Amino acid sequence: MKYSSTFSSSPCLLFIFLMIFFNSATATRFNIPRLSPIGGTILQELSGIVLQSHHSEHYKTFYYKQTLDHFNYRPESYSTFRQRYVINFKYWGGANASAPILAYLGAEAPLDGDIAGIGFLTDNAVRFNALLVYIEHRYYGKSIPFGSREEALKNASTLGYFNSAQAIADYAEILIHVKKQYHAEDSPVIVVGGSYGGMLASFFRLKYPHVALGALASSAPILYFDDITPHDGYFSIVTKDFREASETCYQTIRDSWSEIDKVASQLDGLSTLSKKFKTCNPLETTSELKNYLENIYASAAQYNRPPRYPVTVVCGGIDGEAFGSDILSKIFAGVFAYYGGNRSCYVNAPTNLSETTVGWSWQTCSEMVIPIGIENNTMFQADPFVLSEFINKCRAFYGVSPRPHWVTTYYGGHDIKLILQRFGSNIIFSNGLRDPYSSGGVLENISDSIVAVHTVNGSHCLDILPANKSSDPDWLVKQRKIEVEIIEGWIAKYYSDLKALN
Known part of the structure; x- marks a missing residue:
């Protein structure tokens, strides 16, 4: 058909x-x-x-006048939209102390759930005396270009500004703005992300090292592209x-x-x-x-x-x-x-496709082409990934074809250990080996400062969820402790370098 x-x-x-x-x-x-x-x-x-977002006087919502297209100088590229970000000032040691900024990079969903659901920032805010910043991804939540969700999702022409390169450029603009706004130019920034957001965090550190000192990339399958995995x-x-x-x-x-x-x-x-x-x-x-x-x-x-x-x-x-x-x-x-109990019915319940589903569909039909298939060696019926057929379906949806090689072209991925050890630094790739996406994760250290921290029994993004003293197993507590100590080392070295310069 x-x-x-x-x-x-x-x-x-x-x-x-x-x-x-x-x-x-x-x-x-x-x-x-x-x-x-x-x-x-x-x-x-x-x-x-x-999850509901925290309703607290410590969380303040702001909107940044964001550029629609960071990479073009056509007149329409100068259009702007309101991009949402949230700041928690409660724990910050202040600009005079060059206290750190922990920045959560939003992924393919509205920001609200992540503010409550990502516990790594609040759990470690006191230890770092950190300013906490949460930034919403363009085209999700309240960060919608073109004035309305209907217009933004209208067709490939309006969706064309919806990609990871634009997203991390958004994050760079907002973080630079926040540092200027609060006179925190010397405050080191650590970006944190999980899953797709974890990929963005690692990409951000590679593309914007002048903005972020380091990145914690949780469950980030950056190697699940271009047949690497x-x-x-x-x-x-x-x-x-x-x-x-x-x-x-x-x-x-x-x-x-x-x-x-x-x-x-x-x-x-x-x-x-x-x-x-x-x-x-x-x-x-x-x-x-x-x-x-x-x-x-x-x-x-x-x-x-x-x-x-x-x-x-x-x-x-x-x-x-x-x-x-x-x-x-x-x-x-x-x-x-x-x-966990009886329901009135199961399977094919009437649902309204959420903006997240539609957004992720576009992202996978444009640049996030993750070739997941099923072969004969699993408990499932074989269902292979055939790139040509995938491309045809995406073209039928949107009138444009995916670019399955673009992620590795723009960010890298092939021969990662050989390449990144020479120029990259200060990235933690964390994974749990029970997470199916860990098959595309970085599981071995690349250098002294690009490190892999994984647990045998961990699952997707478990390390950045809120700590629970009553139920967290020892291996999870240890994983988080290692990550925090690595970040402390980055910040200590930064302060030493800053002192020497001054």
């Missing part, structure tokens, strides 16, 4: 086409897993942490997580896909599956159910956090046989356990 790119001129029609593609069987993988630091799943938030890296780790949790659980999931196909091939098979899984609407294809289950397993693995450990929860449901001993009853018991 051929889709015309002319439909992309209407945001409403774009939403419809996204829903069609995301919920239908495709010849190649199209739903690249979200890179969210605080929770969520592929394509839509099935569960996760629902095997396509099946993500789902291989999902499989490994489940198999380590329970061999029988792993085997049941592995066997379930053919069982779904078997039931679906029978008379009224889709109706039988709809009843078995209590779908919100009758299933039209098996892919609706398979994609839903795949999303749950991937989310459970990516956010396999203490003290709940969702992978263990899902496998406990599957192995517990609460709804019967046949394969599909076991699978449904895993779904039931994942949600």
